[in-house]
Amino acid sequence: MMVERLPSGGEQAGGRAAHWRSLRPAALLLVASLVGTAALGIVAPRPAATMAVIGAPWWDAPRMAAIAIAAGARLVDAGRFGNVLIVRRGEGEDTDLAAALYTAGAWLVLDAPGPRGCLAGFSG
């Protein structure tokens, strides 16, 4: 079992380097956990979930709205950018909205990443 050594004198520079080295696994794990957690919602949105529809970067809002309408989605919110649109399926509907959106021409359909956590209930 490794025992922590207290830095002293000439060992301080080396100690600092070792310290930073010892932080590396933690940093990697942090990144992995962030990515992993974030990916949970991205990969497979539930049928009833609010979805973010993403089109080609150069597509504008009317085009995105057309895709949503074509898929039978209800508009929830505008996206941050023109090629992003927040939608969900209508009440009582049973359709696979994500599939319909892809069929209508959407590039990517994601489980809308928020507002969650601390911000839950604030805007959603």
Place this chain on the structure above:
Amino acid sequence: MTELDRLRAGFARLLVPMLWLHVPLIWLVAEILGRPVLPPMMVAVVLAATTHLAWRKHGIAPATRYVSAVALMGEPALLVWLLAGVGWQMDMHMYFFAALALMMAWCDARAILVAAFAIAAHHLVLNYVMPSAVFAQGADFGRVLLHAGIVAFQTAVLVWLSEMVAGAFGRIEAMQREITQQNENLEIRVEQRTREAEQANAAKSLFLANMSHEIRTPMNAILGFSHLMLRTGLTERQHDYVSKIRAASATLLNLLNDILDFSKIEAGKLALESAPFDPRELVERTMGIAMVRAQEKGLALRWDVDAGLPARLMGDELRLSQVMLNLVSNAVKFTSVGEVALQLRLRERQGSRLVIEGIVRDSGIGMSAEQQARLFESFSQADSSTTRRFGGTGLGLAISRQLVELMQGSIAVESVQGAGSTFTFTLLLAEAEARDAPRGLNPEALRRLRVLIVDDNQASREILHGYFQSWLVGADLVASAREGISALQAAVAEGHPYDLMLLDWKMPGMDGIEAMRAMRAMLPEAQWPAVFMISAYGQDRAMGEAEAVGIAGFLAKPVTASSLLEALQRQFGGQTPDSLPGPKGEAIAGPPMVAPSRRGARVLLVEDNEINMELAVAILGDGGLVVETAENGRIAVNRLLQAGEVFDAVLMDVQMPELDGVAATQEIRAARPGSSLPIIAMTAHAYAAERQRCLEAGMNDHVAKPVDPSALMRTLDRWIRLPLVAGPGGAGTVAAVRAPVVLPDSLPPFDLASALARVNGKSALLHKLIGDFGRKFPDAIPQLRQQAADRKYAEARILAHTLKGVAGSLGLAEVAMRAGEVELVLTTGETPPEALLVALDAALQPALAAAASLGMAAVAAPAAAASFDRAAAAALAGELEDLLARRSLRARRVFEALEAALQGQGGAEIGPLRDALGGLDYAAATLALTALAEKLALVKEKTA
């Protein structure tokens, strides 16, 4: 492992399973919420597994702590993410705070900071950046800041607390290290001190051993030569002096041993002996020793042993004697006027054990209560001025107390300053079986003695009376010289004169000397009793005067039973020759010898001290051994290894120049590993370690100096192997010398009875004297004639006078008378008439013939052969020749052996050799030996 590390390790063991428990929890939450279970479970597994791996790999090192911080913070993030859109999502935030608080257990501020950073990252990325990237209106940054502030506050508190706890642990750790260090230093110091103490102790032991050796070496000479001198013909006064020298030396030796024992007592390692002893004899002996000093100071010394005390007790006589002697000597030391008294009594019986009480009273300077209180402490006297005035180490009473306590007793003192002190001690001893009481077995002759005791001191009279009563001898008591004279006259008138009178020298009115003169004037000589003079004062003067008035014996106060018995034996020994026991039994019985089968054994004595060598040679020679000497170990080794001489045993001193005994033994053993030659250490070292060193060097045994002749003979008996190296012939030769001398019942014209009385019953001495007479006077008459013819009247007179004296001593009344007549004529300066010389010759010849027959009988008896052992005689002659060349004193002893070996066939040549040796004229002796050897063809035998 430090205490802090111990805490961290414990936390790690708790944390890892806790992280693994999140896996099923996540599964459960996802399941309940209807979300896919696998992806969140995978995330949970990664978090737990990573921490687990880090723990396995790095233990509780910082890397593990940081990883665990990220993993633990990932769990609430995951749960919050899973609960998105559920009402409890907000409550799940509490788990962040709990998880962050848990980080405290690492006591590592950096781990807490990493955890806080992980929380921030999760919030920023998952709850702020990502929504902001998707949603147009973004997030409420103010609220994010509020949450961040709360987390930051908690983090700050935890960091502070963690630093405090870690600091406290650090201080505890430092204290622990310091204490450990101090303990280690202490241990080192203790070890060092112990080593120093051991070295000092070893040095002390060595010093004591050396001192013991240095003191014992001269003590050996004093004791040994006293022993030898007591066996020679001494006058009564000389005998007394030498006995006292011997007794004082023995006491000194005991004291030396006691000093050496002090360390043992201090260490509680003194073992008491348990042997039967006579308490009365013990008291007498002890008081006898103390008497010398008491007499010098003019003090009266009294003692009394309770009649109820058993005759024999079981205990350590020496130690009890030490206690008594110490108390009595102290009392004498601190008393200037008056008396010192010792009383020994039986206080009570406790079953088979007896409580013995001893009381020593004096009329000395006394002590104050304070002085009494610290009297029994080591190195303490009443006060320092006491030491200056009276000397002494202050050890005596401390030793006495310890000894008495060892004997399950106690010691106490009562004292009044200026009025004397009383020391009382008790002991617990067992009663021993009474031995055959020698004093109860006095012969009839002794019982028939009529004894008169004349002493003005009542206590002295009673003591003397008590002795005689115990021997069943009747004694009358009178208190003055005049009464004594009257009693003598009355006894003569009644026809029963006294046989013995014990007369005190110092008495008021008529003293002992005057009484003697009065007695001689009033009574016919035939009625004079034998008189023993008794005195406590000025013995030398008393002795001189007493001898002048013709006393039979002298007894010094305190008169002990044994000294009185000894005097009686000397005086009446002719009537009771063998039945009276006495301390001089050893002298009468002859010197201790080795077993007959070992007599004649060749012994190499290795000793550097000339006196000790001479003494040992005498003892060994008397013991029936043939002794060769070597002055140091180197000479001994040369003789044994290079010259190849063979011996039956080697007696080896230890400390010698050139090569000491231990090294010499090692050389001998190394050169002759299979040899069975016994090597016996003979050294003054009394220490067990020294004995062990001797044994380890290859010696077989150890004999302590001063050498006890009996012990030495026993040791030699034990080690000398048969057959002897010199063969049975050599043994026979010397055995013949030492064979018991037997005087015939009668040897006319010698009056053996009267002659024996004159030599105190020593038949061996008488035998020798008659032999000397036979050798010295065969030519007396021709010599007288020649000297008279040459007008050498003075020389002739001396010869006649000597003949008269010797003849008188040997019971040759006729010869003495005729020699006296010749002497008388010669004194007038005239030639004695031929008739007188013829008459003397006529008286002398039968005596010479008788003397010669005695010599023949004595040597013929053991040899049982008419012819002598030529080979043995030749060997002895050769040895004598060497010794004469070396001018060795031992030559005389070898001459005696040679003379015995010749069995009277030495002829006329033996006389000049004897005379030359007697006069230490070695050159003449060598010539005489050559003549003798030629006559007997010994040279031829030797060279052949």
